[in-house]
Amino acid sequence: MQERLVEKQNVVFIGMPGSGKSTLGRLTAERLGWEFYDTDPLIEQRTGRKVSEIFHTDGEEAFRCLETETIRECCQRRRVVIATGGGAVTRPENMAMLAATGRLIYLDRPLDVIAACNLHDRPLLAGDSRRLYVLFDQRKPLYEQYANCRVANVQPLDRVVETILTAI
Numbered sequence: 409m410q411e412r413l414v415e416k417q418n419v420v421f422i423g424m425p426g427s428g429k430s431t432l433g434r435l436t437a438e439r440l441g442w443e444f445y446d447t448d449p450l451i452e453q454r455t456g457r458k459v460s461e462i463f464h465t466d467g468e469e470a471f472r473c474l475e476t477e478t479i480r481e482c483c484q485r486r487r488v489v490i491a492t493g494g495g496a497v498t499r500p501e502n503m504a505m506l507a508a509t510g511r512l513i514y515l516d517r518p519l520d521v522i523a524a525c526n527l528h529d530r531p532l533l534a535g536d537s538r539r540l541y542v543l544f545d546q547r548k549p550l551y552e553q554y555a556n557c558r559v560a561n562v563q564p565l566d567r568v569v570e571t572i573l574t575a576i
């Protein structure tokens with residue numbers, strides 16, 4: 409773990425909405441004693457608006473631009489854990505910045521489990537779990553392409569954190 413983190417410095421979580429990036433990102437940061445940056449809440453703090461409102465009022469492209477700027481700021485840091493939004497992988501420039509300074513962990517959680525959660529505050533899903541499966545088909549190759557390692561989020565959180573700490 410030490411050698412790989414010395415090379416890359418940050419830990420970055422990618423994965424589908426609801427895959428556990430925020431929850432496991434925070435827990436991993438606590439275990440490492442590092443700061444935690446979560447791009448969706450950071451965008452909300454910066455704009456004073458909800459992500460869903462930005463999508464509905466300004467459109468997805470405007471949100472993606474805010475997301476890229478937020479990722480750029482996070483990537484100025486070192487020895488931090490970063491949770492990205494589920495769609496961050498759709499912009500290659502995001503992934504180039506994150507990969508330059510971070511070890512990328514793809515959190516893979518079964519879609520049926522994610523679909524059983526509340527999806528209403530996720531604008532691209534709009535409460536329709538079928539869209540989750542369509543998005544996953546589009547994004548799975550991207551998550552796999554960019555990840556340094558894949559962690560299956562299929563156990564209790566404390567167990568998954570241990571797996572993550574071993575993987576980094």
Ligand SMILES: Nc1ncnc2c1ncn2[C@@H]1O[C@H](COP(=O)(O)OP(=O)(O)OP(=O)(O)O)[C@@H](O)[C@H]1O
Pocket residue numbers: 423424425426427428429430431432448491492493494525530561562563564565568
């Ligand atoms: N292994 C797990 N066991 C139990 N609950 C889990 C597990 N992983 C995630 N969860 C729960 O699933 C929900 C979604 O997780 P979380 O918000 O961390 O996902 P996310 O990837 O950050 O989603 P988004 O991309 O929408 O921000 C949370 O309520 C979280 O506590």
Ligand SMILES: O=C(O)C1=C[C@@H](O)[C@@H](O)[C@H](O)C1
Pocket residue numbers: 424425448459492493494495496530531532
């Ligand atoms: O999957 C997506 O494209 C998104 C996921 C969320 O984390 C937010 O970043 C936003 O709702 C877009």
Ligand SMILES: [Mg+2]
Pocket residue numbers: 429430431448491
């Ligand atoms: Mg999150």
